[in-house]
Amino acid sequence: MTDEQERRERQLVERVVASFDGTPDPRLRQLTQALTRHLHAFAREVRLTEAEWQQAIGFLTAVGHITDDRRQELILLSDVFGLSMQTITINNAAYRNATEATVVGPFFVADAPLVPLGGDISGGAPGQPCWVEGTVTDTDGRPVPEARIEVWEADDDGFYDVQYGDDRVAARGRLVAGPDGSFRFWAITPTPYPIPHDGPVGLLLERTGRSPMRASHLHFLVEAAGLRTLVTHIFVRGDALLDSDSVFGVRDSLVRDFEPQPAGTPTPDGRDLGDRAWSRVRFDIVLAPR
Template identity: 45%
Template structure:
């Protein structure tokens, strides 16, 4: 019996209150969480005013969330937690395409488009041909891979951020590979943009002396039967924010030279092969 709560025995006292028959994983996770939280409070000698500010910060973070905006994901992203969870859960062998952060702007259930479709519905921005293959570690094509793509507009906003300005499904598309594992579609060369910074997370970044920008990228979600799901980006080489991405999502292997194309209808070409790992 530990007795009453004290500063010295705080962790042991709190964890001892857990029931004897609870889920073992819940016990493991919550015991560790309590231990680290209490160690943090003791380490920084958290003041009452700072604790109250933290409660208020989390309250405001929840209040600004909506179906279109997930401020807690932004908080996780900007603290590097999203990327760390992703790294822990997606360790892959050499040669496989690396995962990166999913982000808050994916929209499920988008229409499947034919290969070659132009996902840029508002007609604005520099046209880009995206092409490549989906293959396994041996370089063999993967048929039936579902490729979900999405990017920001030329103004740096996703369609869900501007529902009354951009057409629905603007710069989004879903494609299914054939027997050759190849894909190709038209979009625009993405631009760097700030994450929504008019809320608590933006205030936190200002206090930390950090900018809110992400480097230009195209999102990919690729699923194929028998293979691990791939959530990744391709980043435009030369972008100002590659080494200071506010959500820490850039990996060297995902940086791509967008090639300039001389033509009337297409200005850029982005060729990238995605390598999946069997489950």
């Protein structure tokens, strides 16, 4: 690159950055100017062609068009670039023994049905029954009574309820921890599944030789007064996808033993599962101060 070319490119960056100097909100000014520097640095580093720029615009347009109130392709795009997990990491600073956070994913739905302790969130979703239990405490080990817990997961066919389009509500629920911070419920044993890959993000993964598969997991969102809200998963120990999760969501501290129970093994609550095998897992949740 000639000195003259370098001067022209650098001057353009400086002019665009300076155009945001008058932004009244200092945080917005910081964000827009930093974004400008990084976008221009990317284009200059890879020597972006006009044809590639047009392709990128077309790709982002397609991402927007496929996004609706049931499918968030923009979150999916952020997920596969690891930006979602990086944002989670930045905003959930390590604090003593607090449970690590991970991505919320595109399939959380507010106002899931309230399920009593010991109840079943499966709602008829296909899958092997799984008994989940644990306690919610703070980082000093004190129980957090009446913590609000949201749980959701994909079914055995690899789909969340909202992906079916028939308004079913399954494999999700809300619970309230007991006075001692304990919780327990029936779910289904998590299994691997692909993120939606029939759209532009799926095409990107295919073109780059990446798998759309997610490691088996169960989602949690936990809230309590005065404590940091936690969004996390637990993962199945032994899952072959733990090291290649498509959205980089796996944390070693969140891998748990889902212990298989042969058919006929007595259940913790006396539920009769007939000739069905089942599993059980314990997940003790520790919330950081707000």
